[in-house]
Amino acid sequence: MRIVAADSGSAILNEEFAPQKIVAVSAICTEVPYRNAFTQLSELLMTAVNQHDLIVKELRMCKKLLRLASADAVHLDMSLGGIPVSQLTMSDLQDMSISSKAKQRIREVLPELRKQATEIEQEFNVELLAIGKESLPVRIAELTAGAYSVIYASAEALKHQRTILLGLPALCTIALGEREVTARSLQQGEHDVVGFAEDSDNVIQKIKIEEFSNPAVRGFRVLRIAAKEA
Amino acid sequence: MRIVAADSGSAILNEEFAPQKIVAVSAICTEVPYRNAFTQLSELLMTAVNQHDLIVKELRMCKKLLRLASADAVHLDMSLGGIPVSQLTMSDLQDMSISSKAKQRIREVLPELRKQATEIEQEFNVELLAIGKESLPVRIAELTAGAYSVIYASAEALKHQRTILLGLPALCTIALGEREVTARSLQQGEHDVVGFAEDSDNVIQKIKIEEFSNPAVRGFRVLRIAAKEA
Amino acid sequence: MRIVAADSGSAILNEEFAPQKIVAVSAICTEVPYRNAFTQLSELLMTAVNQHDLIVKELRMCKKLLRLASADAVHLDMSLGGIPVSQLTMSDLQDMSISSKAKQRIREVLPELRKQATEIEQEFNVELLAIGKESLPVRIAELTAGAYSVIYASAEALKHQRTILLGLPALCTIALGEREVTARSLQQGEHDVVGFAEDSDNVIQKIKIEEFSNPAVRGFRVLRIAAKEA
Numbered sequence: 001m002r003i004v005a006a007d008s009g010s011a012i013l014n015e016e017f018a019p020q021k022i023v024a025v026s027a028i029c030t031e032v033p034y035r036n037a038f039t040q041l042s043e044l045l046m047t048a049v050n051q052h053d054l055i056v057k058e059l060r061m062c063k064k065l066l067r068l069a070s071a072d073a074v075h076l077d078m079s080l081g082g083i084p085v086s087q088l089t090m091s092d093l094q095d096m097s098i099s100s101k102a103k104q105r106i107r108e109v110l111p112e113l114r115k116q117a118t119e120i121e122q123e124f125n126v127e128l129l130a131i132g133k134e135s136l137p138v139r140i141a142e143l144t145a146g147a148y149s150v151i152y153a154s155a156e157a158l159k160h161q162r163t164i165l166l167g168l169p170a171l172c173t174i175a176l177g178e179r180e181v182t183a184r185s186l187q188q189g190e191h192d193v194v195g196f197a198e199d200s201d202n203v204i205q206k207i208k209i210e211e212f213s214n215p216a217v218r219g220f221r222v223l224r225i226a227a228k229e230a
Numbered sequence: 231m232r233i234v235a236a237d238s239g240s241a242i243l244n245e246e247f248a249p250q251k252i253v254a255v256s257a258i259c260t261e262v263p264y265r266n267a268f269t270q271l272s273e274l275l276m277t278a279v280n281q282h283d284l285i286v287k288e289l290r291m292c293k294k295l296l297r298l299a300s301a302d303a304v305h306l307d308m309s310l311g312g313i314p315v316s317q318l319t320m321s322d323l324q325d326m327s328i329s330s331k332a333k334q335r336i337r338e339v340l341p342e343l344r345k346q347a348t349e350i351e352q353e354f355n356v357e358l359l360a361i362g363k364e365s366l367p368v369r370i371a372e373l374t375a376g377a378y379s380v381i382y383a384s385a386e387a388l389k390h391q392r393t394i395l396l397g398l399p400a401l402c403t404i405a406l407g408e409r410e411v412t413a414r415s416l417q418q419g420e421h422d423v424v425g426f427a428e429d430s431d432n433v434i435q436k437i438k439i440e441e442f443s444n445p446a447v448r449g450f451r452v453l454r455i456a457a458k459e460a
Numbered sequence: 461m462r463i464v465a466a467d468s469g470s471a472i473l474n475e476e477f478a479p480q481k482i483v484a485v486s487a488i489c490t491e492v493p494y495r496n497a498f499t500q501l502s503e504l505l506m507t508a509v510n511q512h513d514l515i516v517k518e519l520r521m522c523k524k525l526l527r528l529a530s531a532d533a534v535h536l537d538m539s540l541g542g543i544p545v546s547q548l549t550m551s552d553l554q555d556m557s558i559s560s561k562a563k564q565r566i567r568e569v570l571p572e573l574r575k576q577a578t579e580i581e582q583e584f585n586v587e588l589l590a591i592g593k594e595s596l597p598v599r600i601a602e603l604t605a606g607a608y609s610v611i612y613a614s615a616e617a618l619k620h621q622r623t624i625l626l627g628l629p630a631l632c633t634i635a636l637g638e639r640e641v642t643a644r645s646l647q648q649g650e651h652d653v654v655g656f657a658e659d660s661d662n663v664i665q666k667i668k669i670e671e672f673s674n675p676a677v678r679g680f681r682v683l684r685i686a687a688k689e690a
Contacts, residue, residue, distance in 0.1 A: 135445065364676065
């Protein structure tokens, strides 16, 4: 069973570790044994943390990826019990046991979501499921966005010659290779689950990175990224 | 302190990873340091996932085991805060903060449960506690059922010469020995907790097993079991 | 960012593993990468588990430590979303989504808490945050109290020549050195987080310790501490 999924991840933090901007969005395609992506797409986001239409962006990334890789299902980062998005109605939403804030956010984008979902279903003959945090493919997408965010934040640090604090996805640690970044899951039972990012512009070798834990949110790690001194 | 506990575990899955049948039930006896069972009993179940009287079956397994091994307490897989089962009343149940669905399930079997519990208390001079998921002995029973389910599912795959998808208990991974199956916990703080199953009919050597993560339920692993080609 | 935090931890258990007395309180100062304390203070508590003013004791320990080490923030073990304690009012408390039992406990000590917090803010120019279990420094303080509790309980076992059951903090395991005790976190994502205790009276070498899991509370470990036979 091949599954496409998308998620956005990592945040630029201020000095008090409060998130300012979401850094990256990734769509991935994975299959048994569901440990990593075999095809993937990532984009720089740098959008405000309170922006509500990230899910629409994620849906578009899935659509792009489906043109490169066929799949049996699409998993979206909306934790609504796995309901197909094209059939999701305002009244379904009303009955769900999620916070009223979360409901309001989804309500605002629901017409656009359903439109996109219906188009994707017709074009690619695949169901889009609102499965969210229960999905391992969504987790792989989150880790992939986490890996790419390191490259994007490093490019930013080089360009502006300033230090950047990057908040990684939950329970995720970074390992740097010569030309790639690996984001490993620290979640129990996910010791073999990773996201990769290719460093095609060769920025990783020009920066120094220090990883430490976020003192105010247990389970989250932070990178301090700075240009290497010449 | 010696504790007897029982649990059922593992499910036969369909191609969409939806559980169809519960595979095995185990009762175990454990003592300090509570890492594995020193005496155990397991049986093939293959009952529908929506059947509600598994707890009665589990209680009977405890009774069988108590004839082989004395214990200071019995832990049952009902998460009711550790209340003694023989004293559990409909009105206690009403006041508990568990789902109304869970209440309904327990209500249906409560008379039978109390009858069995009272008999066991009198015969073996031991209290039966509704402690559920907080109990490490119940976890060891779950892992033991997980280990035996691999042997039962393998025998099924051999008999019918078909591939079987087996959904393991939460946060559990399987290791195959020459004549035994080990189910290890992947839960945090349980790196040394295991269940064992003896492969007395020598079926493990005749099958091939692939383990991977369930893409739609994070933390759960799946085995694809098939007969080795001759 | 340097952070001071305090917590109390470990409990003397009876034979049924029920907690009787809280053993130790620690205040620590930590900084990037937030893996351990660089300065710390610990005291023997041995107070009843139902005593409600531990938070006041913890606050006083923070105050003592602030005289030894400056800090940018103080983290307290009250899980109220990170609100500054000096500004916490009865009506704030009323609106919070915590249990009415927890509210009642805080209400009883709130005047004393606010008084202490205001004094500390003025003397040390630092904010005291009610961040609780989300704080990694509070976790390091908890592990430090866990490490010291082993020494305190060992001294007790030697003095009275009796066996003591010590319940460790959640997801914590103990390693004994020649002259120190290390409490390591078993929590996911905290594999590198520890608390230390120095064994200045050399009691560790005189006792034998056995570690095992608490059968009735998953994730908690227990030590059986006894004097070595001469």
